Amino acid sequence: MTELVIRTEKYFDGAVYHSGGPYRVIIKDGVIRSVTADNGAASDLVTPFLMPGLVEAHCHIFLDGGELDFQKRNAYFKADFPAMREVALANLDRSRAAGITVIRDAGDRYGVNHAMRVALSSDPLALAQLRSPGLGVRRPKRYGAFMAREVVEASDLPAIIGEMAATADDVKIILTGIIDFEAGGVKGEPQFNAEELAVIVAAAHQQNRKTFAHCSGLDGLEVAVAAGVDSIEHGFFMTEDILKQMADKGIAWVPTFSPVHFQWARPELVPWNAQTVVNLRKILDSHAEHVALAFKHGVPLVAGSDAGSQGVVHGTALIDELFHFLDAGLPMAEVLMSATSRPRHLWGMASADVAVGNQADLVLLNGSPFENAEALRGATKVVRGMAVG
Numbered sequence: 277m278t279e280l281v282i283r284t285e286k287y288f289d290g291a292v293y294h295s296g297g298p299y300r301v302i303i304k305d306g307v308i309r310s311v312t313a314d315n316g317a318a319s320d321l322v323t324p325f326l327m328p329g330l331v332e333a334h335c336h337i338f339l340d341g342g343e344l345d346f347q348k349r350n351a352y353f354k355a356d357f358p359a360m361r362e363v364a365l366a367n368l369d370r371s372r373a374a375g376i377t378v379i380r381d382a383g384d385r386y387g388v389n390h391a392m393r394v395a396l397s398s399d400p401l402a403l404a405q406l407r408s409p410g411l412g413v414r415r416p417k418r419y420g421a422f423m424a425r426e427v428v429e430a431s432d433l434p435a436i437i438g439e440m441a442a443t444a445d446d447v448k449i450i451l452t453g454i455i456d457f458e459a460g461g462v463k464g465e466p467q468f469n470a471e472e473l474a475v476i477v478a479a480a481h482q483q484n485r486k487t488f489a490h491c492s493g494l495d496g497l498e499v500a501v502a503a504g505v506d507s508i509e510h511g512f513f514m515t516e517d518i519l520k521q522m523a524d525k526g527i528a529w530v531p532t533f534s535p536v537h538f539q540w541a542r543p544e545l546v547p548w549n550a551q552t553v554v555n556l557r558k559i560l561d562s563h564a565e566h567v568a569l570a571f572k573h574g575v576p577l578v579a580g581s582d583a584g585s586q587g588v589v590h591g592t593a594l595i596d597e598l599f600h601f602l603d604a605g606l607p608m609a610e611v612l613m614s615a616t617s618r619p620r621h622l623w624g625m626a627s628a629d630v631a632v633g634n635q636a637d638l639v640l641l642n643g644s645p646f647e648n649a650e651a652l653r654g655a656t657k658v659v660r661g662m663a664v665g
């Protein structure tokens with residue numbers, strides 16, 4: 277088949293909602309050749325709604341978020357490569373079922389992310405592609421052992437980043453520790469200071485790589501903004517002042533509500549005490565308020581779930597993340613942009629907007645999310661090039 281005709285009632289093109297259908301999208305040799313009013317002629321696919329394929333901006337493809345048992349999660353870090361590969365392949369299936377066609381992995385030390393990137397890019401019928409950083413960078417003995425290599429001497433940073441950038445799509449930095457939910461803060465000082473982080477960013481940019489930094493808490497956020505990282509990941513304990521600086525510098529924010537939301541929703545697993553549950557709720561509410569402020573100030577918001585974290589399941593978690601954006605008060609078009617056109621643009625990828633001349637990279641939904649947001653959970657098919665699945 278060299279031509280694929282889709283009839284859709286409505287669509288979101290990556291920026292604008294088109295609700296005056298039906299429309300006819302003709303794809304030839306994998307490229308969108310026309311988007312017109314439907315003429316009633318035969319079509320290969322019929323759908324209520326389509327839009328560019330979803331982008332998951334932050335996940336760990338080698339980790340199974342559905343595994344809730346702490347002992348099993350810890351034991352898994354000693355699993356062999358074939359076992360991890362199986363987990364990653366299942367995660368790719370889950371992602372596709374949710375309509376995700378671009379995945380940005382956020383690091384693993386076992387090389388599973390690179391292997392998945394190769395597996396997808398060498399398959400002409402693959403329905404998704406994966407961006408892989410390989411490993412991130414961190415300081416010795418600090419947070420991030422499962423996903424980062426250690427940098428002992430700051431003077432080694434340019435060489436280390438240069439080496440990593442040669443095989444990475446993006447450069448991941450573990451800038452801060454994890455959140456201490458009981459204390460309601462972030463553990464430890466930032467792993468790199470602003471000068472060191474600026475060196476990392478410059479070395480990455482020299483090789484045309486974007487940087488994304490695991491970062492929560494004001495100390496880390498100040499360092500990330502001063503050094504001009506391209507994207508702040510998590511960003512808990514955000515402030516409006518930081519958001520204004522991010523807007524000025526065009527620094528993206530991937531807020532990853534999902535892992536913290538899961539801890540709040542299932543406190544009995546750890547278990548968290550009542551006061552910590554209150555802390556978790558406060559952290560989440562403040563996060564939502566700052567996502568609304570980020571939208572107001574023009575910070576480029578990008579959707580990413582941190583899937584692979586406990587309780588954060590690949591595929592469905594990205595959709596949950598979109599609902600967290602909606603709950604924060606963001607309009608549907610903004611929410612969809614955060615998971616379609618915006619990340620592709622920020623990362624220098626080809627546009628997947630529903631427009632003539634673009635490679636087909638589409639998700640079909642069983643209804644319009646502009647009419648009922650639940651349709652976001654109703655992905656029926658993915659079309660990428662001439663592949664349909």
Ligand SMILES: [Zn+2]
Pocket residue numbers: 334335336382582
């Ligand atoms: Zn992560």
